[in-house]
Amino acid sequence: MVKRHLEIILFLVVLGCQKHADVPLVESKQNVDYINPFICTSDDHGQTDVSASVPFGMVKPGPDTNPIAHSGYDYMAKEIIGFSNTRFSGVGCRGVGGNLRVLPLVISEQDSTSKKLRFKKESETASAGYYKVDLNNGVTTELTGIRQVAFHKYTFPESENSGISIDLASSFVGHVSEEHQISKGIVSGKVTSINVCKKGKYTFYYALALNKGDIGISNDSSTVSFQFKTKKDEEVVLRVALSSVSKANASYNLIQSLNFDFETVKNASKKQWNDLLDVVNVETKNDSLKTMFYTHLYHATQSPFIINDDNGEVRGSDNKLYNSKTPTYHGWSIWDTFRTKLPLFSLVYPERYQDMLLSLKRLYKQGKPDWATETEPFLTIRTEHSIVMLLDAYRKGILPFDLNEVYDELKEEAKHLPFKSPDNVLESSYDLWALSEISEILGKDVDAEFYRARAFEYKTTWENKFMNMDENSDVMHGDGLYEGTLWQYRWFVPFDMQGIQTMTGGKDEFENQLDYFFDNELFNIGNQPDIQVPYLYNYTNSPWKTQQLVDKLLNKVTNNWYGTHEKFEAPIVKKIFTATPNGYIKEMDDDAGTMSSWYVWSTIGLYPVFPGSTQLALTVPQFDKITIKTKDKPLEIITNGRTPNTIYIQKVTWNGAEINSSIIDFNLISKGGVLQFELTDMPNTLWGKQN
Numbered sequence: 001m002v003k004r005h006l007e008i009i010l011f012l013v014v015l016g017c018q019k020h021a022d023v024p025l026v027e028s029k030q031n032v033d034y035i036n037p038f039i040c041t042s043d044d045h046g047q048t049d050v051s052a053s054v055p056f057g058m059v060k061p062g063p064d065t066n067p068i069a070h071s072g073y074d075y076m077a078k079e080i081i082g083f084s085n086t087r088f089s090g091v092g093c094r095g096v097g098g099n100l101r102v103l104p105l106v107i108s109e110q111d112s113t114s115k116k117l118r119f120k121k122e123s124e125t126a127s128a129g130y131y132k133v134d135l136n137n138g139v140t141t142e143l144t145g146i147r148q149v150a151f152h153k154y155t156f157p158e159s160e161n162s163g164i165s166i167d168l169a170s171s172f173v174g175h176v177s178e179e180h181q182i183s184k185g186i187v188s189g190k191v192t193s194i195n196v197c198k199k200g201k202y203t204f205y206y207a208l209a210l211n212k213g214d215i216g217i218s219n220d221s222s223t224v225s226f227q228f229k230t231k232k233d234e235e236v237v238l239r240v241a242l243s244s245v246s247k248a249n250a251s252y253n254l255i256q257s258l259n260f261d262f263e264t265v266k267n268a269s270k271k272q273w274n275d276l277l278d279v280v281n282v283e284t285k286n287d288s289l290k291t292m293f294y295t296h297l298y299h300a301t302q303s304p305f306i307i308n309d310d311n312g313e314v315r316g317s318d319n320k321l322y323n324s325k326t327p328t329y330h331g332w333s334i335w336d337t338f339r340t341k342l343p344l345f346s347l348v349y350p351e352r353y354q355d356m357l358l359s360l361k362r363l364y365k366q367g368k369p370d371w372a373t374e375t376e377p378f379l380t381i382r383t384e385h386s387i388v389m390l391l392d393a394y395r396k397g398i399l400p401f402d403l404n405e406v407y408d409e410l411k412e413e414a415k416h417l418p419f420k421s422p423d424n425v426l427e428s429s430y431d432l433w434a435l436s437e438i439s440e441i442l443g444k445d446v447d448a449e450f451y452r453a454r455a456f457e458y459k460t461t462w463e464n465k466f467m468n469m470d471e472n473s474d475v476m477h478g479d480g481l482y483e484g485t486l487w488q489y490r491w492f493v494p495f496d497m498q499g500i501q502t503m504t505g506g507k508d509e510f511e512n513q514l515d516y517f518f519d520n521e522l523f524n525i526g527n528q529p530d531i532q533v534p535y536l537y538n539y540t541n542s543p544w545k546t547q548q549l550v551d552k553l554l555n556k557v558t559n560n561w562y563g564t565h566e567k568f569e570a571p572i573v574k575k576i577f578t579a580t581p582n583g584y585i586k587e588m589d590d591d592a593g594t595m596s597s598w599y600v601w602s603t604i605g606l607y608p609v610f611p612g613s614t615q616l617a618l619t620v621p622q623f624d625k626i627t628i629k630t631k632d633k634p635l636e637i638i639t640n641g642r643t644p645n646t647i648y649i650q651k652v653t654w655n656g657a658e659i660n661s662s663i664i665d666f667n668l669i670s671k672g673g674v675l676q677f678e679l680t681d682m683p684n685t686l687w688g689k690q691n
Contacts, residue, residue, distance in 0.1 A: 335385060
């Protein structure tokens with residue numbers, strides 16, 4: 001058995017034993033109580049969801065609305081088409097998941113068997129690990145879950161003809177096939193669906209059971225129905241268990257879940273979320289700011305998913321069976337998350353992150369492609385820039401295996417890096433640079449020289465395409481670019497900051513061009529290619545401009561001209577981050593927690609501008625005090641003199657010693673200590689120049 005999962009089961013059993021004890025409860029607001037799952041769920045303003053999950057959980061039961069959104073739910077919708085059990089928070093294209101959609105029915109002579117139900121918006125409730133809504137057919141739906149089992153509780157009105165319908169062929173992107181069998185009241189089988197952006201397929205196994213009713217199969221054989229009579233306020237519980245391995249394992253997961261009732265699971269889920277969030281404690285009198293912080297941290301920890309069964313069995317991307325002594329994570333979106341989320345995990349959840357890195361190592365051994373295979377064991381997207389993340393983890397001292405163990409696979413990956421467009425050149429050169437550093441670490445000097453020379457060939461493309469910008473440089477997808485403009489991509493050479501400064505004419509001219517970029521509103525906060533650029537002033541003689549700009553992005557109304565694929569005819573004028581359902585600007589997908597993590601980093605006053613190194617850029621924290629639990633002693637980030645107007649750094653100290661650099665080392669602060677900021681309302685043009 002996997003130790004961590006045994007601990008979860010034991011905790012649930014203990015909680016179930018304690019729930020009837022006459023122990024007085026002390027009501028106090030915990031970090032988990034600041035989570036608002038409705039933030040970023042409206043229309044195309046984040047594409048997050050209100051599913052009832054546990055941290056990094058495999059099942060995510062939640063409502064699917066009409067119109068349907070990337071993760072199934074649109075806050076503005078007035079109809080629900082059912083409650084599916086899988087989804088991937090915040091991803092682009094048309095999302096992914098939506099499997100095993102459940103619809104509670106109350107049928108009378110006047111009613112039709114509509115697949116859409118209206119719901120009472122004022123009844124809708126969502127919190128960490130729990131969702132509830134009242135439907136217009138008189139049924140109240142409540143959802144919760146553990147890692148591999150979703151719990152649906154439906155409270156029915158009195159009816160002679162109640163039922164539950166389960167669509168075994170539902171999918172947000174596209175259904176491929178399903179199999180099922182019925183035995184002793186359990187429906188079990190497997191589902192194959194199309195993955196994100198129609199790249200590859202995923203297959204998982206399921207088992208489900210209801211505590212009431214007779215089972216029937218529709219004429220098309222893809223819908224399972226349970227029919228029964230109900231008394232007023234009668235509760236019916238459906239359990240839906242998943243496995244990446246087999247129907248037998250899914251059935252075992254289902255049977256094990258019978259030990260726990262709905263309320264026990266709901267309370268345990270909340271406890272898991274609170275334990276996860278308690279790693280970071282923020283202090284402020286602004287409750288809205290705390291809501292934003294903990295909700296974004298919550299969004300960041302929705303994925304990747306832990307997909308192994310409790311006995312360690314798991315299916316790989318190559319469709320082979322494996323057994324792992326550590327949790328296996330799946331559901332990657334590294335092209336997005338290597339910029340912010342994975343570096344965040346390296347600071348706040350290093351032990352979990354090590355398990356993710358071991359999972360990535362296993363993925364390399366299975367023949368890791370850039371996008372999903374045809375035989376994925378669960379939802380996933382893409383894995384580019386994992387070479388950078390392995391280097392990043394090594395330099396932070398948290399890589400849990402020898403780089404030699406995957407070196408041949410890294411070299412093979414390097415052979416297939418794309419160089420078709422200017423952005424391909426910059427991104428692939430970053431990977432080649434990282435591989436050259438890994439080669440040097442392993443003492444493979446010839447390889448190191450070869451990969452470094454190839455990486456620095458980016459300069460030819462940079463000088464030809466990114467040096468002299470004109471009116472064509474502000475065209476989305478210009479020159480074959482992926483989701484950006486030449487202006488937005490030109491800064492993406494973090495491994496050679498001095499090189500692009502030299503090519504632009506020196507540090508001062510580099511700063512002038514940054515000024516032009518932001519003054520002319522060419523920056524796109526809504527997508528990944530340039531989200532590090534506000535922090536590049538930390539590599540100039542004016543770090544105070546980063547402080548001013550980040551404050552503007554976090555706290556002020558701004559003009560935003562860009563979506564994911566186009567420049568708008570007129571700018572979107574609003575605060576970028578708000579504690580509302582339209583919590584981001586339009587078309588700003590959260591992208592598996594990438595943008596949430598940008599917010600978390602920026603509000604604690606740090607930013608990983610250069611993954612693959614241990615450099616963190618400094619800016620002004622948004623809280624009076626931040627305490628991050630580390631292995632040895634807490635990291636305390638204290639801000640003195642914070643007001644809406646004191647947005648600049650006057651002085652920074654580390655354990656009492658003054659530092660005059662706008663860059664601080666991850667390996668220094670990750671061991672714990674006191675990082676203290678003194679603020680001022682005027683730019684300190686002398687601070688931070690000595691990088």
